[in-house]
Amino acid sequence: MDYELSPREQAWREEVREFIGEHVDEALADETRQRGNEGRGPRAQLFLDALRDRGWWGLAWPEEYGGLGKTALEQWIFIDEIESAGAPMLPLTVTSVAPTIMRIGSQEQKRDWLPKIQAGEIEFALGYSEAEAGTDLASLKTRAELDGDEWVVNGAKMWNTMAHHATHNWLAVRTEPDARKHKGISMMIVPMDAPGVSVQPIWVWPGLRTNALFLDNVRVPRSYLIGERGMGFYYAAMALNFERLSIGSIGMARRHFRALVDEVRRRVVDGRPLREDPWVRERLARLQIEIDAAGMLGLETAWALDQGRVPAAESSMAKIYVSELSQRIADVGCEILGLNGQLHADEARALAGGRMQWLYRLSPMLAFGGGTNEVQRDIIGFMGFGLPRK
Template identity: 30%
Template sequence: MDFSRVDLTGEEQEFLDEIRGFLDLHVTDDVRRRDRETGDNFDETVHLAMGAAGYLEREYRSEAEGGFDRVRRRLWELEKRRVHVPWVTWGTTSIVARSVEKFGSPALRDEVLPKVFSGHVRLCLGYTEPEGGSDVATCKTRAVRDGDYWVINGSKMFTTGAHNSQYTFLITNTDPQAKKHKSLTMFLVPLDTSGIEIQPLWTVDGDRTNIVYYSDVRIADEYRLGEVNEGWTVLRGPLDTEHGVATPNTDGLEDVSILQHQGSYMATTLDKVAGLLSVPDAAGRRPVDGGSVSYRLGRSVARVEAALSTPNMYGRVALAQAMRDVAPELMDVLSASSVLPIETPGAIDDGASEYLFRWAPLCGIYGGTLEVFRNMIAQHALGLGRASYAQTRSKAS
């Protein structure tokens, strides 16, 4: 692993100064407060400003297509993380836009993509169903053809950002008699279509997601992505991106795994706790000098550093598990006041470790549970075969 620093050229430093000024202007304390209160992980004013400045398209496009070069892309990503840009809806939008670009008709691409880059169109993921778990291929939401139209009935859970989006990337079942991976068709469904109802759900960390109901939703065939019953082909790329299975570039200018944003928050929280535990009391004693505290703090540091350095899908598991292990440890070594949330009088670390504790379970189910990812690693990376959860019967003696 290369730990060397990148020396910025004069032009790169100018770019860094430019984006810092832009983000500091638009991502204000009021934006962050509003995001905590709504749980949206999205701010339209900030999003439209980034679109108008050309940053959305430059982030989306490769360098060869006029997008950021490697250094500028890394600077942009790190600066967004530094100021806590509400980013989730842009994340889903950029994932889906690539499928629209690859599988959509020319008319659909012209309808959607320019407004994606201006910020006026956002896209969300319509995968999980109330009884479907992490296996999206068990889809029960039905799409039935009616001439040049399709009629859709069903429901989707955890459609984060649906209330701030104009389209959803919807997986449907178009052939119930076929094998599950051969029965799927993908659509880009306009969310203002009659028969769609969006209801909010709030997670334990305060984020808003949604359940979306589809009742006799009628859309034109032009909103289909890819071939009928070939939806798995359309879906594989976005799933791989969401799962974090892509191999990172070897130049060191990108995250080594997905969930690095969450991992950085964990590391920052750990630093804050370590600083608090290093403050001497009236008698000159520091909590960190105690054997138990120093051991537990050191163990947490080791876990965080190892997780942040773990690549690919393994890093996703390592980071999510580290959050679950480290958060309660930090709260325990601080004091009872660590249970108080941000901006609450008496919160010893202004709610940092308390929020990490509430965020950790969610990071273990984003895009699939940790158990699913461990099975994927075991089966596809280690060649251990498919897991069997059936109970074995003992032979009678």
């Protein structure tokens, strides 16, 4: 592939940078990092409104749905710039669920849901995983049965991350109990305010909140089953495919690495500037090489998508590399900065804005979000090398 951006892609990068220059500042980046997934702060809301006003909400959507029809490479440029600036990313409702509804929904379903998504009125939590169904999603047990013109949903979902501020759940449910396990699942939209829906918080290590979701005789209209009955497993895989570009993006890690380098430039330890320490310099140089390599892997995934291929092996490589590199940056950062580098951002003596300890706690999550790295390695084996599937 040609790694040089075309004049059109370069111009697009400049346009995105200009927008970021106008709308992103440190206060927004801090709010985004500190709030994690605790709903949007006021600054993030203003930023996302500005993105929508600019028409960039539907950046990747085909033009027939009011989108801009940007190529995968142009989307990759956008993601890279936004993450690198520390601004909030477009919600998965827009980048993963909506494109899936566009492909699988009936005309009526598209007419019902897409304009509301475009107007920012709807936000989905993603309800795939259960306590006994993560990697092996097809084992899920939450079931939906037809009763007249309504589905009655019963069961429980685990790790339903956005449930506490979502308006709806994008839920994988078993509708065909007698079919083979991959064939018995359907995708359904469940409003969060429907009677029988309840949410219980689960706090995880980086201080982020996720949830358990309980569904007790929840009734939803028949038309809320999206696409074909029994095809839900494949629709869930399709929705996850749309996340490929952002999952393998190095933008966020690059941003924190920059903060580490800035701190090294300033910091003096025992009368000696850190920047003069050969070990520190060597470590930073190594990480910079790896960051650039990660960028190339992301570019290759985008390029393959634009060639009409499903870049399963490429995106798995990018995902593994970026997630493990983020952990290395945090490790090395904490080591270089010493104990003060491990303090929370709220502490006056925290170094690099408390970013290294934050990345240290967050980055293990990147290794299983969107599919665990063990499974990604298996995908590289059978999709990349044609080895037998496990």
